Amino acid sequence: MLGTVARKLRIFGFDTLYIKDICDNELLEIGIEQRRIILTCDKSLFKQAIKKGASGVLLKGVDENEDLVHVLSASGVYSINFDICRSRCSVCNGSLVKKKFSDVKKNTIPAGVILYQKEFFECVNCYNMYWDGNHFSRIRSLINNLNIRLRNSKERKSIETVDSVDCIH
Numbered sequence: 001m002l003g004t005v006a007r008k009l010r011i012f013g014f015d016t017l018y019i020k021d022i023c024d025n026e027l028l029e030i031g032i033e034q035r036r037i038i039l040t041c042d043k044s045l046f047k048q049a050i051k052k053g054a055s056g057v058l059l060k061g062v063d064e065n066e067d068l069v070h071v072l073s074a075s076g077v078y079s080i081n082f083d084i085c086r087s088r089c090s091v092c093n094g095s096l097v098k099k100k101f102s103d104v105k106k107n108t109i110p111a112g113v114i115l116y117q118k119e120f121f122e123c124v125n126c127y128n129m130y131w132d133g134n135h136f137s138r139i140r141s142l143i144n145n146l147n148i149r150l151r152n153s154k155e156r157k158s159i160e161t162v163d164s165v166d167c168i169h
């Protein structure tokens with residue numbers, strides 16, 4: 001359910017595991033052992049995670065952008081940048097390394113891309129190739145949009161904090 005959110009977080013540079021078909025206990029174990037933030041739409045799993053001392057964020061799983069804003073702001077991240085050198089492979093979470101143009105296996109890249117693109121990155125695990133194409137423009141515009149929503153969410157939070165301080169007085 002959260003596969004798209006996981007892929008986007010990887011592209012933004014966050015180390016993100018996405019494991020299908022795993023039982024709750026195993027997932028909680030991995031989350032705690034590796035000090036990960038457990039993202040879930042499952043209320044009971046979220047409650048278990050918190051009870052066991054793990055970090056968790058409960059998502060709605062309806063609107064991926066809303067979920068991204070929620071997980072980022074809940075983790076104290078109010079601004080993100082796009083830097084392909086820090087991105088992770090959207091398929092497998094592997095790190096990306098820059099490839100010399102001469103080392104790129106040309107048969108793995110569409111012919112049209114080879115003509116205008118000279119910078120390529122490769123996943124160290126699955127060898128998936130990445131380059132600055134149309135999909136990067138879409139990612140940049142998504143990031144602009146998310147940053148606006150994150151800024152608004154930060155402002156809302158600071159207003160709520162002021163309100164709660166007022167209540168104490």
Ligand SMILES: [Zn+2]
Binds near residue numbers: 089091092094125128
């Ligand atoms: Zn990969």
